[in-house]
Structure formats: structure tokens, C-alpha cells
Amino acid sequence: MSDDDAAVSRATMALRAAEAGAAVAASSFRTELAVEEKGTKTDVVTQVDRDAQETVIETIREEFPDDPVVGEEDDALKDVPESGPAWIVDPIDGTNNYVDGTRAFGTAVAAVADGGPVGAATVCPALSDTYRVGPDGAFLNGEPLSVSDCDDPEAATVCPTFWWDFDQRDQYAAATREVVERFGDMRRFGCAQLELAMVATGALEGAMTNMAINPWDSLAGVRLIREAGGVVTDLEGNRWRHDSTGLVASNGAIHDELLAAARAIED
Template identity: 60%
Template sequence: MSDIDESPVLPPDVSDAEKRAAVTEAAARAGARVANDAFRTDMPVEEKGADDVVTEADRAAQRTVIERIRESFPEDTVVGEEEDAHKRVPDEGAAWVIDPIDGTHNFVREIRFWGTAVAAVIDGEPVAAATVAPALGDVYTADLDGAYRNGEPMRVNDVAEPRRGAVDPTLWWDHDERDEYANACEAIVDRFGDMRRLGAAQVVLPTVAAGGLEGTITNLRANPWDSVAGVFMIRQAGGTVTDLEGDRWRHDSVGLVASNGPLHDEVLAAAQAIEE
């Protein structure tokens, strides 16, 4: 696997899109390195709200990601989960969408399924993305030409039989919405051969892109830092991502339904069953 300390070296004549892709990966690697240094150490855990936690590692990793972005694109908007970053993706102009530690609950429980995610966006649409999962040894990236795991091209799988499929109920439902979580689980196990819950959307989405899962569903409105990078990877890997109505997903959609493509109708039906 690619070492997380490695950053791409750019020739002087790269395009803007290529530069953004390189900065996306470099910033994600830098943030992941900071987070990984704190992983499985004795650090205080703070509560941001019900069922939501944060650590100083989240904040330090986000500051590092932003610093790397600002070195090359000092005027761009930054959308992020922690501190004073913007919380909405602008429909016009350049922006960066970052999650310093996606899967913080896993992180604080010393479970390896977490990652640092960065996406470059132009006029509301991603043009590059990276998720670095250092505890797993994986670096997922996507640009305008394709999607990659550890530098090698990745593609969604071609499973078309629901009983061969495994689907993840992603994001998290509040305690007063646990009936919807139960519905999501039931909808999956009724339709597919297996269910996985990895607990980190920005690791789940690249896993779909790499063919390890056939789909992932939620009826919730995903925060952009939990979704934009991974959605772009799935699309660049040949998969399908829609909202709950089956329309093309975007950063402000309600629901997120991602699949390998051949199983999308079944995955969408499972997502729609959550609120029935």
C-alpha cells in the first residue's frame, strides 16, 4: 500500500483539475497522518451533542488539512465538520469539503474503520476526492479520469443477484428515530444476502467503489463532509448514486442510495422502505 507520508510530485504544466486532485490527496494524507499519530492513545473525548463526539485529533487534523489546501488555494471556501469551517457547499465557485476523522466513534473505540476525507468541488460538483484510512492501510482517490485504491484503478463489482449482495445502512439515526434504523436493517436483510455496518460513511462509500460492498443506504440528509468525496469515487468507479426518489444525488439531497449499478433498483427499494 502507499505510505501515507508520500505526496504526489507535480510537473510544472499541470491543469487546474490535476492540481486540485494532487492537493486533495496531499491534504488528506497530511490530515490522516496527524489523526493516526493520536489513534489508540489516551486522549480526552468530548461530546458535541447526543450521540456525537469529538477529540482534539479531529480539530488538529482539520487544521492541518486546511493549511495544506491554503498553500495552493488560499481564497477557496472550505466546508468542514469542525470549528468555524462553512457548513454548506456553495453552488458557485471553488470549494473544499473535508472530514478530518470520519468515523470518530470507531476512532475513540480503537477500531480501525475511520478515515480522513477531502473533496475538491467546482460549482457544486466534485472534481477530485481522497479518503485516507491509515489504520487500514488504504488510500482511495478519484479524479476526472477515474477512481483508485492505493494507486491502482478500482471499479464497482458486477453482482446482479440480490442474494449475493451485501449492503451497509450508513450514517446514524437519533435515538428517537431508531425505528427507522431498524427498518433499514430489516429492508436490507429481507432483500440481500448480507448486511455490514462499518460505522464510517467515507470508508463505506469507497468500499462500494472498490467492489467490497454492493450498496449503502440512508433516508437521512447526509452532511457534505460525510458524503461528497465517497459519492464521487463511486461514480468514477462506475457505480450509481441517487436520492430517495431515484434522482441523481447531490450534496443537498434527502437520502443517499449508492450501489454498484446492477442492483440499484433493489438498493433503492430498501432505502424507500425505511420510512414506510
């Protein structure tokens, strides 16, 4: 199989696996859930997260039984292999939203090769939205994606994404300050993969954090943005990788201002 054919096959599987996991999540949405804390009061998990991840992995294993899987929950790998193929899984990104009955959650699956995504999908079942990306481009519900053409920061809408824990709320406050002082408006949806996907669609002009962001919260969305014409860097302005510190994602036209905002969080 050629590299191109392999990329198509893996992108197709990413979509199929994300749809399978999202179906599990959707079946229990807005039902009574037993909620556990993983580490903090804002980092929670349900059995549905675990069941959805198991379903995603089982689906992938049907065609790629030997590939490593990096996943958010339980005993799955937590680090992206630097060589060879692998799969990155977030069974329910936005679990707090899911628990609260808020529709902004999704199942994200990325296929990677040598540490970089070659195809991915984020399926948001309660929004009836499916984002996918592969060798043929980036799409929302089958329609091609393109980032916003807004080049005026004062007209741009930006999201301070990911999450600052209680011992870092000064940084969260600083991120918010930088956004409201530099840009036209601010949004935050509590689902990093959805927020990144919205940059790819042009619904947001940018999303940023100064923190290291988990691969399951980011790789699918990063690939969507780049394929849609956007830019994703670290805090130094270098091309973002799964092990970068900070994530600055934009339509490209406002990137310098967004990068300055992200750098100013810890000043």
C-alpha cells in the same frame, strides 16, 4: 490554466491534504484521548479531530488561499457553495471508531467546483488504504477501482450507512429489516466515507440511508463510486447532490432493489 489542468491540480491537493490530516490522526491513534460530546452521546469529537482539520486547511491554503472550506468541526463553513471552487473536509470520519481504537476511520477531502466534486481522497491510515479520484480515474493504493458485477440482490452485501439518532431508531430498525429481507448480507462499519469507498471497490454492492447526509461524510465517496462505474441517487431516483434527501449508492445492477429498500424505511 485549463479546466482539465485545474481539476488535476485540485485532485492532487485533495490527496496531499488528506494525507496530512491522516498523519495527524494516526499519530494519536490508540492513545489516551479527551472525548467531548457535540450534541448526543454518539456524536463525539476530540482535539485530534480539530488538529487534523486545521492541518488539512493549512495544507490547502498553501496553494488555494482564497477558496472556501466546508468542514465538520468548529467554525468552518457547513454548506457547500453552489458556484465556484471549494473544499469539503472531514478530518476524522469515524470518530467513534477512532476513540474506541477501531481501525475503520479516515480523513476525507473533496475538491468541488459549482457544487460538484472534481477530485477527492480518503486516507485510512490504520488500514494502510488510500482512496483517490480525479480526472485520471478512481484508485485504491494506486490500483484502478471498479464496482462489483453482482446483479443478484440475494447474493449482494449492503450497508445501512450514516446514523439514525435515538429518536429515529425505528428507522434504523426498518433499514436493517429491509436489508436483511432483501439482500444476501449486511455490513456496517461506522465510517460513511469508508463504506462508500467499499462500494467503489466492489467490497459492498450498496450503501443507503433515507436521511440527508452531511457533505463531509459523502462527497468524496460519491465521486469514487461514480468514477468506478456505480450509481448514486436520492430517494426519488434522481442523481444525488450534496443537498439531497437520502443517499442510495450501488454498483448499478442492484440499484432498483436498493432504492426500494431505502424508500420503505419510512413506510
